[in-house]
Amino acid sequence: LKVAGVPRRTIWRTDDGAAVEIIDQTQLPHAFVTRRLESVADVATAIATMQVRGAPLIGATAAYGVCLQVSEDASDAAIAAACERLQATRPTAVNLGWALESMRSALQSQPLAEREAVAWQRAAAICDEDVATCRAIGKHGAELLIDAWERKRRAGPVEVLTHCNAGWLATVDWGTALAPIYDAAERGVSIHVWVSETRPRNQGAALTAWELANAGIPHTVIVDNVAGHLLQRGGVDLCLTGSDRTTASGDVCNKIGTYLKALAARENGVPFYVALPHSTIDWSLDDGVASIPIEERDGAEVRFVAGRSPSGVQTEVAILPDASAVANYAFDVTPAHLVTALVTERGICEASRAGLASLYPENA
Amino acid sequence: LKVAGVPRRTIWRTDDGAAVEIIDQTQLPHAFVTRRLESVADVATAIATMQVRGAPLIGATAAYGVCLQVSEDASDAAIAAACERLQATRPTAVNLGWALESMRSALQSQPLAEREAVAWQRAAAICDEDVATCRAIGKHGAELLIDAWERKRRAGPVEVLTHCNAGWLATVDWGTALAPIYDAAERGVSIHVWVSETRPRNQGAALTAWELANAGIPHTVIVDNVAGHLLQRGGVDLCLTGSDRTTASGDVCNKIGTYLKALAARENGVPFYVALPHSTIDWSLDDGVASIPIEERDGAEVRFVAGRSPSGVQTEVAILPDASAVANYAFDVTPAHLVTALVTERGICEASRAGLASLYPENA
Numbered sequence: 001l002k003v004a005g006v007p008r009r010t011i012w013r014t015d016d017g018a019a020v021e022i023i024d025q026t027q028l029p030h031a032f033v034t035r036r037l038e039s040v041a042d043v044a045t046a047i048a049t050m051q052v053r054g055a056p057l058i059g060a061t062a063a064y065g066v067c068l069q070v071s072e073d074a075s076d077a078a079i080a081a082a083c084e085r086l087q088a089t090r091p092t093a094v095n096l097g098w099a100l101e102s103m104r105s106a107l108q109s110q111p112l113a114e115r116e117a118v119a120w121q122r123a124a125a126i127c128d129e130d131v132a133t134c135r136a137i138g139k140h141g142a143e144l145l146i147d148a149w150e151r152k153r154r155a156g157p158v159e160v161l162t163h164c165n166a167g168w169l170a171t172v173d174w175g176t177a178l179a180p181i182y183d184a185a186e187r188g189v190s191i192h193v194w195v196s197e198t199r200p201r202n203q204g205a206a207l208t209a210w211e212l213a214n215a216g217i218p219h220t221v222i223v224d225n226v227a228g229h230l231l232q233r234g235g236v237d238l239c240l241t242g243s244d245r246t247t248a249s250g251d252v253c254n255k256i257g258t259y260l261k262a263l264a265a266r267e268n269g270v271p272f273y274v275a276l277p278h279s280t281i282d283w284s285l286d287d288g289v290a291s292i293p294i295e296e297r298d299g300a301e302v303r304f305v306a307g308r309s310p311s312g313v314q315t316e317v318a319i320l321p322d323a324s325a326v327a328n329y330a331f332d333v334t335p336a337h338l339v340t341a342l343v344t345e346r347g348i349c350e351a352s353r354a355g356l357a358s359l360y361p362e363n364a
Numbered sequence: 365l366k367v368a369g370v371p372r373r374t375i376w377r378t379d380d381g382a383a384v385e386i387i388d389q390t391q392l393p394h395a396f397v398t399r400r401l402e403s404v405a406d407v408a409t410a411i412a413t414m415q416v417r418g419a420p421l422i423g424a425t426a427a428y429g430v431c432l433q434v435s436e437d438a439s440d441a442a443i444a445a446a447c448e449r450l451q452a453t454r455p456t457a458v459n460l461g462w463a464l465e466s467m468r469s470a471l472q473s474q475p476l477a478e479r480e481a482v483a484w485q486r487a488a489a490i491c492d493e494d495v496a497t498c499r500a501i502g503k504h505g506a507e508l509l510i511d512a513w514e515r516k517r518r519a520g521p522v523e524v525l526t527h528c529n530a531g532w533l534a535t536v537d538w539g540t541a542l543a544p545i546y547d548a549a550e551r552g553v554s555i556h557v558w559v560s561e562t563r564p565r566n567q568g569a570a571l572t573a574w575e576l577a578n579a580g581i582p583h584t585v586i587v588d589n590v591a592g593h594l595l596q597r598g599g600v601d602l603c604l605t606g607s608d609r610t611t612a613s614g615d616v617c618n619k620i621g622t623y624l625k626a627l628a629a630r631e632n633g634v635p636f637y638v639a640l641p642h643s644t645i646d647w648s649l650d651d652g653v654a655s656i657p658i659e660e661r662d663g664a665e666v667r668f669v670a671g672r673s674p675s676g677v678q679t680e681v682a683i684l685p686d687a688s689a690v691a692n693y694a695f696d697v698t699p700a701h702l703v704t705a706l707v708t709e710r711g712i713c714e715a716s717r718a719g720l721a722s723l724y725p726e727n728a
Contacts, residue, residue: 029684029685030682030685195688197563197666197683197684198589199561199563199587199588199589200587202683202684205683205684205688206683206684209684209685209688210685210688212688213685213687213688218689219688219689220688220689220690220691221666221667221684221688221689221690221691222666222690222691222692222693223563223564223588223620223621223666223692224563224587224588224589224621225562225563225588225619225620225621225624225696226620226621226691226693226696227624228621228623228624228627228696229620229623229658229693229695229696229697230693232623232653232696232697233653255589256587256589256590256593257587257588257589257590257592259592259593259596259628260589260591260592260624260625260627260628261624263592263624263627263628263631264623264624264627267627289596289597294593302561302585302586302587303585304671305669305671305681305683306681306683307668307669307681307682307683308681308682309673309679309681310679310680315673315674315681316674316681317669317670317671317672317673317679317680317681318394318671318672319561319566319569319570319669319670319671320393320561320566320569320570320573320585321393321394321573321574321577323577324559324569324573324574324576324577324583324584324585325582325583325584325585326584326585326586327584327585327586327590328586328587329586329590329593329594331593332589332590332592332593332596333593333596
């Protein structure tokens with residue numbers, strides 16, 4: 001997508017070839033700041049502090065982390081240590097392990113002298129594949145938006161409810177849940193997006209709203225509590241979110257609060273779609289509620305809210321008594337029976353083992 | 365309840381008799397500040413800016429607003445104008461109209477010279493009645509907590525999920541949803557409360573957490589998005605919220621987000637109780653979704669988050685792009701079929717016309 005008219009990805013190798021550069025997403029929406037990452041430590045910090053976030057972008061960034069390691073020390077031991085360190089940054093996103101495994105298997109058969117070049121090639125390929133995947137998700141998902149627009153006889157925009165940020169900023173380009181919106185908008189479909197702010201880190205308010213404003217897509221930010229009311233009153237034509245991990249049976253682990261929206265959508269007869277690349281599918285898991293570990297993050301994310309102060313600087317405010325305890329679960333699991341369909345780079349399928357097997361027979 | 369060891373109500377007439385004093389709830393949890401209200405204008409501002417909030421306390425404060433008017437000008441026209449002004453401050457809470465009507469009917473038959481004394485007596489009676497009502501709600505609701513504790517054989521605390529603030533601070537004393545918790549805790553029941561922060565104004569994080577900390581009740585603050593996850597994983601024994609308006613058929617209009625919690629409770633087989641005084645029942649309404657007007661408040665509540673800055677002052681931060689639109693619905697409606705039971709000052713009943721009629725035959 002373009003920022004101030006310039007086409008950009010969310011991660012790129014620097015011209016000197018010695019580092020990668022990212023957009024520091026903790027500074028959005030109020031400042032567009034890029035950061036240079038020169039080592040595995042820089043990459044681990046960027047992922048852990050969520051300067052980069054979103055399952056696909058985490059995977060791409062981790063892949064570049066391996067490149068930075070290999071540029072310094074390409075031994076098996078060094079690669080293994082780097083992978084272990086990067087894997088530990090975020091426990092839920094399955095892309096992280098997928099990207100690291102992809103790097104490891106590309107490198108292990110290579111002689112030491114070849115590894116640096118192979119690593120950078122493989123990481124670039126992971127990024128290019130992600131872009132192609134997101135573009136394909138966008139094309140398939142746009143059909144749902146076009147259908148919804150035609151069903152309402154183009155009387156007003158298609159009202160879409162999304163949660164968190166599964167957009168350009170969560171991937172290398174285009175996004176997953178937002179890719180169909182960008183694609184359909186390019187094809188002339190009128191769309192309005194309800195953006196759920198997505199506490200505790202407000203990725204909806206800070207990132208999705210910024211992306212949509214940047215792309216000129218009409219949108220309205222609401223607090224997370226509003227979703228049920230909107231769905232009950234007929235204000236939403238369809239819900240569309242991303243997924244951090246999807247089980248082989250179609251259960252969706254995504255940003256905390258997704259489950260509540262899916263329940264309200266089902267109750268009110270509104271379709272609930274989930275957009276995801278194959279890299280988020282965990283074929284080893286069946287029952288998401290029973291088997292997906294849910295990351296618990298630092299309680300400071302609940303206790304403090306970050307934003308721009310009246311004097312214009314990025315700061316944070318404490319919103320609860322110092323004496324009170326907090327808990328900070330980062331994801332929840334939406335069982336497959338609440339998901340109308342999955343939108344993947346290979347097409348749209350039922351959220352079930354049979355549905356996923358129809359698109360990915362090689363994994364079924 | 366006690367604050368720093370001193371028993372306090374949330375509103376009281378000043379010793380000089382010329383004003384009332386309130387706790388400025390916009391300053392909590394970080395500062396305990398009281399404010400003197402000397403006129404109808406002061407009272408209208410205090411209600412509209414939510415220095416006082418909570419349906420029962422809004423009613424009590426409005427009643428004192430009429431007293432301040434009558435102290436200055438006790439004519440029918442002045443009383444009517446004051447009531448009109450106070451009624452316009454908040455459109456949803458039914459107690460506001462109820463308290464104003466109670467004042468008006470007490471005053472209209474009185475000669476001018478008697479009206480000041482009668483007004484202060486009636487307002488004090490409204491407060492005393494509210495305290496008695498909340499105390500009775502607490503006694504009845506405590507039975508539910510005791511039952512839950514016995515059902516789990518006292519193995520760990522009763523895990524209660526609440527939303528917003530329906531506590532001492534929302535009433536004159538004790539609260540509605542929190543009254544059973546205070547009562548059961550006094551009777552030795554072990555309780556842990558999950559406090560949903562309740563965006564956009566964070567009354568859970570700022571007020572309920574402060575109240576519970578002040579009362580020594582163990583509690584954990586979560587973002588609103590977490591409720592579904594907790595209910596799905598068996599972390600909640602029962603839900604308990606207040607109500608801003610209850611229809612004759614048991615539909616509950618309460619703080620935005622209540623509906624999502626009720627859906628998740630039903631999905632996971634967890635009882636969902638609503639505590640309310642009779643003054644929140646609107647006998648004229650049946651279908652809450654179709655007929656309760658939902659207040660839309662200033663978008664600034666979504667755009668900015670208030671709290672304590674790193675330097676210790678109360679301030680607010682902007683959390684979304686200036687270019688993005690916002691919508692701010694303050695309440696939602698939970699249909700009666702999602703409510704396990706209503707807890708009133710007269711006892712516990714089914715959330716239905718028959719249930720309410722069994723407790724309030726004079727209104728049925």
